[in-house]
Amino acid sequence: MRCMTPGSDRRIFYGDMLAALALATLLALVWSVRDWHQLAALRLTDTDDAMRLQQIRDWLAGQSFFDLSQHRLAGGMPMHWSRLPDLVPAGLILALTPMLGRHGAELAAVIAWPTMLFATALLLAARVTRQLAPDMGSVAVIVMALAYPATTVFLPGRIDHHNFQIVLLLATALALVRPATWRSGSITGIAAVASVAIGLEMLPLLVAAGVWLAIAWIRAQPGADRRIRGYAVSLAAGLLVAGFGLRSDQWGYPACDAFTVTFFRAAIAAAGGAAGIALCARLTPSPLPRALIAIGCGGVATACAVAAAPQCLSPYGEIDPVLAHLWLTRVGEAQPLAAAPLATIIGQAGLMLAGIGAAAWQWRRTRDDRWSALLLLQVTALGVTLLQMRGAHLGAPLAVPALAATIGAARRRNAHWALAIWPAAAGIVYPLAAQALPDPTQARAGSAPPVASCTTPEALAAIAALPPGTIMAPLDPGPYILAASAHRVIAAPYHRNNAGNRASYDFFLGSPPAAQAVARRWHADYVLLCDDSLAELTPAEQPKDAMLTRLRDRRPPAWLVPIEMRSAGVHIWRVR
Template sequence: MTADETGRETRLFITILVLTMAMMVMKAVLAPAPPIDTLAVSDNDDIMRFLSVRALLEGQAWYDMTQYRMLPPAGLDLHWSRYVDAPIAALVWVAAQVVPMAQAEAFALVAWPTLLFLLLLLATGFAARRVFGTQAAIVSMIALALWPPTGLTYFGPARIDHHNVQILLTCVVLITLLLPGRPVRLGLAGGLAAAMSLAVGLEMLVTLALAGVVLLVQTVLRQPGKGWQLVVFALALSVGAVLLFVGQTPPVEWPVPKCDELSPPFLALAGVGALICIAAAVISAWMGSLGLRVVAVLGVTAIGLAVVYPLIAPCFGGPYGNLPAEVQALISTRITEARPALPPLLAGDEMAFRFVFPAAAAVMIATLVWGVRAMAKRDGVETTGRVAILLAFGWLGVIACQFQIRLVLMGAAAVPFLMGYAIAALLPGREGGGARAGRAVALAGTVALTLLSPTLFTLVRSQEAPSGPASGQASTTAAGSADASDCRTAELVRSLDAAPPGLVLTSSNFGPVLLLLTDHTALAGPYHRSAEAVANGALPFDGDETALRSALASTGADYLLLCREARYGDGSSFATELARTGEAPGLEPVEGPDPALILLRVTGDGAG
C-alpha cells in the first residue's frame, strides 16, 4: 500500500471515528426526556445504583451498601460495588460546584455512560484497525453504535449500572489477547482489567476464565511470549482481586463466603488459577514433547481444581441457590433478562431479537467466513488465530444466552470485531472472477442480518401492531401484569407525593422508582439478596384476598399501590379486581395522586 493510500485510509478511519463519537454524544445530550425521567422508566438496577450514589454523597459509609428506604428499618442489602458508585459520585460532585444539584445529577446520568461508550469505541476501533485493517475497524465501530446492547441499552443516558463497565473491561482483556506487544505489559493490563471486572460483578467470570484458557493453550503451544503474558495475567488478576476485595469489603465480612460478589471462594479460585498458570508456563518451557506438555498441564489443572472445589462448590447453584423455590421461580419468570433466549426469540420478543439475533448471526457468519478463508489460506496464521479467539468469546455469549438472555454480554466485546471481520472480508475487490455477484449477495445478506437486523425488526413490528413500551426497558415485569408498567412514568409516580409519606406495598417494578421520585418507602423490589422483597412484589398481587390482606398485615404497610385497570397474575387475583374497582373494605382511596394510579390507605381492618 502506498503512502497516499495509507493516508486516505487513516483520514477515513478518523472521520468515521469522530462522526460516530459525535453522533452518540449528540444522541445522549439531545434525548427528548430529562435524564431523571429517563432513569425513572429505565432498568430498576440503574435506579438503585443512582440511589446508592446519592447515599454516598449524603454521607453513607463506603462499606455500607444498604438501601434503607426499602424494607425499613433494616433496609435492603445490595451486593454491588462502590467502585462504580465512586466515579459517578465524583461527576455529580464536580458538576455541583457550578450548577444546582439536580442539574449535576442530570449531567452525571448522561456523562458517565457516554464516556464509557466513547472509551469502548476508541478501544475497539484502534484495536480492530491494528489487527484487521481500516475497513474492518470502520464496520466494528458502526456495529458498536447499531447493536442495541452497546449502542442503546447499556450505554444510553441514565444507564449507570455495572454492565457497561464490565463490557468495557472485558473488551480490554480481549484486546490484550489480540494485539502484538510486550507480553508483560499485555498481561498486566489484561489481569488488572479482569480483576476490576470481578470486583464490579461476577457476571463475566466465565469470560475471564476463557481469557486465561486462551493464554494457557498458547503457552502450551509455545507461542512466543505467551508464557510470560499468562503468568503476569494470572498474578495481576489474583493479586488485584485481593486488593480490590479488601478495598470494597468491610473487614468483618472478609471471611464470609458469598456467591454473588467477590469473596473468599472466588479469591481462592483466582489464587489456584494463578498457581496453575505458573506451573503451566514452567512445564511448557522445560518439556520438549507437546503430548507430555498437554498431559502434565491437564494433570496440574485437575489437581488445582480438586483443591479449590470444596470452596467453590456451594456457589454452583448461582446467586439464587439459597432462595426459596417459589422466589427462584419468580425471578426466572418475572425478570425478562433472566429468561432463556430461545423461546422468546422464536416468539418474536423484541428484547430477545434485538439482543441475541444480531450477535448470533455475526458469530455464525464470521465462523463460516473464517473457515472458508482458512481453508483457502487467504488469511495469515496470525489473523486466523485472532479470529479463532474472537469466535471463542462470541460462541460463549451465544451459548450462554440460551440459559439467560443477559448472558449474551459474555461475548459482547467480540461481536463488533466479528461483524467488522466478516463484512470487510466480503467487500468488493478482495476476490476476483465470477464470484463477484455471489460475494455482493453475501455482503448484503450479512449487513442485513447483523448491522441492520434490529432496525429492520423494529420497522416490521411497527407495521404489524401499535407501538408500546420497549421490551426489556425495565428489568422486571410488574408483578406479572400485562400493562402495569404503563403507569410507571415520572409524572404519575411524582403525583404520589400528594399523600403523606408512608410505607407502600406495590409490585416489584414500582419499588425502586417510588424511592427515586417520592418521599415514600417501599416494601418490594426485584433483588435476590432479599427473598422478602421479591415475594412482597409478586405473591400478594397474584393471589386471593386472603393473600393480599395477609401481606398488608405482615409488612405493616400504610398504603397499597396499584395501576388502574391493570391485570395482575393470571387476571383472577384480588389485586386485579381492586385495580378495576378501586375500593374494598378497610382500604380507603387516597385523593391527590393521578387517577391512573390507585393508592389505598390501609385502615384498621384493612389488613384483617
C-alpha cells in the same frame, strides 16, 4: 501487513479516538433529545439504573463506601453490587454541583458517564479490528455504533454496570489479539479482576480467555510464556488487592452471586491454576507435557474452587421457590434463547451469529490464531445467551472486528460485495427485520388497549408528594420509588430480597385477611398498584378473591382507604 511507524500508529490512534468521541457524542445528543422528558426528571431507563443512582446518592449523603445495603428497601437489604461503577458518576456529581446544582449535576452525570463508556467501547472495537485488519478501524467504529443490542446499554441514563462490563470485555479481547507479552497478559488479568469485582455476568467469557491463554502456552506460541506469567501475577495480585480494597460490609454474605468472600475463595483457587502453569512455563517446550501440566493445574484448581465454595455451583440456589416460579423465571433477560419468539431471537442474537460466522471464515481464510481467540469468546457468549438472553449484549460487540474485517475483504474483491455485507454487519437491522415476523405474544394480547405505567415522571412525582411511609407494591416500581421519593419500599427486583419480595406476592395473591396480616407485619403505610402491575401472571395464578383481583376491580377491603391521585395509572391506598 502494512508497515506501521510509531508516528503513524499514534496518528491512527488519535484519529480513531476522535472518531469514537465524535460519534458517541452525536448519538448521545440524539438519544438525549429523544428521551428528554424522562431524563430531565431523572426517570432512568432501567430499574437497575434507578437503584444505582440512589446508591450513589446515599454514598454522597454519608453512607459508608463499604456499605452497599439499601436501607430503605425491606428494612435494609444487602445489594450484590460494587462501588467501582459508582466512582465516576459520583465524582462528576461532586464536581458539577457547584455549577449546575444537585439536580443538574446528576442529570449531567447520567448522560456523560454512558457517553464516555460508549466512546471507549467504540475506540476499543477499532483497536481490536486494527490488530487483525489494519485498514478497517474506522469501519469498526461505525459497526460498533450499530451493534444492537449492546448499544442499548450505552443510552443516556444507563449508569448501571453492564456498559462498564462491555468495555472490560473489549479490553480483554484487545489484550488477546495484541502481541504476546507480559503486558498483554497482565492487562487480561487486571480486566478479569475488575470485571468480577463489578459483577459475575462476564465470568464464562473470562474463563474462556484464560483457557485460550493456556492453549497458546501449550502450543508454545512466541511470547506465550511471558504472557501467561503476566496473566497469573496480575490475576492473583489483583484479586488480593480487590479482596482488601473493595471488601464491602456485605463481604460475608453466604452466596456466590457477587464479589463476596465465598466467590473470592473460589477465584483464588482458580487463580492458583494459572499460577501453576506460570511456574512451569520454562520446564518444557513440548506440547504434550505442557498439555498434561495445564490439565493437571486446571483440574486441581477447579477441584479446590468447588471444595472452597460449593455455593458457586448454584449462585441463585437460596432464592425462594415461589419467587423463582412467579418472578425470576419470567425476567426477560434471564430467559433461555430457545424460549423466546423467533422475532426476539433474530433481534437479540442475529448480529452475534453473523459475527461467529465471519470470525470462523476469517480464521479459516487467514490461519491467524488470533481469530480463534475472538471466536472462542463469541462462542462462549452464544452459550451464555442460550441459557440467558442477557449474553447477547456481550456477543454483539465481539462480532464487530470480524464483520468489519469481512467488509474490508469484500471491498478488496468487489465493491458490490461490501454493500451486500453491510446489512449483516449493522446490528440495528436485525430487530427491524424481525418486526416483519409475527409475534405470538402480541397475538395472545389481542387488541387490548395500552395501560398507563406508574413509573412515569408524573406518576412518580404524585407518589413522592405523599407523606413519607412504607409502600407495599409489586417488585418493579420499587427502585423508581426509592430514587424519586423519600418513601421506603418492601419489594424490588433483586434476588437477595427474598423476604420482601415474597411478602409482596403473598400480599397481592393472598386473601384480604392474609394480606392484612402481611401489611401489618411489614408496617406498610401505603399499598400501590399500577395498571401494568403483575401482568405476567396467568389467570390460574390469580385467585378470584386475591387482593390483586379486588384492587383491580376497585373493591378494596375496609382497612384500605383510597387516596385520590392525579396521575393516570397510579392507584394507591392508605393502610388503616
